[in-house]
Ligand code: ADP
C-alpha cells in the first residue's frame with residue numbers, strides 16, 4: 562500500500578497550534594496564520610539566474626500561532642523543539658537549526674524596516690502538514706506564515722506589494738540567518754500565489770503573474786512523490802551551482818536570461834550548467850504558451866525534458882528521483898520531473914485525475930525492486946492559495962491575554 566500525506570485544514574492545524582500555545586505559554590495567541598508549501602511545475606534552478614519559474618502552492622501548509630511580547634524575547638516552539646532568545650541577539654549563527662527560519666524573519670524584517678527597531682518580541686508555536694526537507698518548501702512556508710503574522714500584527718501592508726516586500730525579507734532570513742542559499746521562488750509563491758493558478762515568477766525583477774491552471778477541470782492531477790532520500794540544500798552543492806551560473810554569466814557578459822547560445826563557454830562542465838539554465842527558461846516559455854492555448858497534457862514532455870536536463874546537464878538529480886520519474890512515465894504519466902533543489906526531495910508527475918493510486922503503486926514497486934527508500938505521495942487536484950490569516954481562531958474569541 563502506498564503511503565499518502567494528506568493536507569490538514571487550516572482550522573485543524575490552528576486548533577492544534579492554539580492548544581499548544583495555551584499549554585506552553587499560558588495565554589491566548591493574538592492570531593494564527595498559515596502559509597503553503599509548493600511544488601515547482603517547471604523552471605528549476607533558474608531563480609538565481611534571473612530566470613522564469615512556475616511554482617504551484619500546495620494544499621499542505623504550515624501555521625504559526627503568534628502572541629506579542631514587550632520584553633525583547635522571542636520564544637519558538639515546534640515539533641522539532643523549543644528555542645528562546647533575545648531579538649537583539651539574533652545574528653548569523655544564532656540561532657542555528659529550525660528556529661533560525663523564524664528568528665531570521667524577525668531579524669530581516671527589522672533590517673528592512675518592516676518591523677520597528679523597538680519590536681518587543683513574541684511567542685510562536687508551529688504546526689505543519691508540509692513534509693519537512695522533502696523539497697516541498699517547508700522552510701518558506703514557515704518563514705512566510707510568520708512574516709505575514711508580524712505584518713498583520715504591526716499593521717504593515719499585506720497587499721501584493723506588501724507581500725513582495727515580505728517575501729524579500731523571508732529570502733534574507735533564509736540566506737543570512739538560516740544560511741541556506743536559496744533563490745526567491747519559494748517565498749514568492751507562498752505569499753503571492755492565487756488559488757486555481759500556477760504563479761509565473763520572474764526572478765529578474767521579482768514580478769509575478771498568476772497563470773490559470775484548473776487541474777481538475779482539465780481532468781488532470783499532479784502526483785507528488787516524496788522520495789524520502791536525504792536532501793540537504795544547506796550543504797555545498799547548491800552553492801556550487803550558483804557559483805557556476807555566476808561564472809558563466811560573467812564569461813558571457815550577460816545574465817543567462819539574456820543568452821541563448823552557450824557555446825562560447827570553453828569549460829565543458831560550465832557549458833552544461835549554463836545549457837540547463839538557458840534551455841530550462843525556454844521550456845518555461847513553451848509551457849506557458851501551451852497552457853495559454855489549453856493544451857495542458859502537452860506540457861508533459863517538457864516536464865520530462867526538464868528532468869533530463871537537471872539530471873545530465875545540471876547534475877542535481879539522484880537515483881531515487883530518476884527511479885520515480887522513470888517509473889511514473891512507464892505507468893502512463895504525461896510527463897515527470899524532479900521538483901525543488903534536487904539531491905533527493907520530491908518529483909512530480911502529470912497524470913490523469915483518478916490515476917494517482919495506480920501510478921503511485923508502480924512508483925513504489927520500482928523503488929522497492931531497486932532497494933531504494935520507499936517513497937510517499939501527495940496528490941494535487943487544484944492549485945492552492947497564498948499565505949493567509951486563519952479566521953477560525955479569531956472567531957473563537959478576542960486576542961486577549963498578551964502584553
Ligand atoms: P524544504 O524547504 O524543502 O522542506 P529545507 O531544507 O529548505 O527543506 O528546509 C527544511 C528545514 O526548515 C527543516 O530542517 C527545519 O529546520 C525547518 N522547518 C521547516 N518546517 C518546519 C516545521 N514545521 N517546524 C520546525 N522547523 C521546520
Ligand code: MG
Pocket residue numbers: 698699700701743747
Ligand atoms: Mg526550503
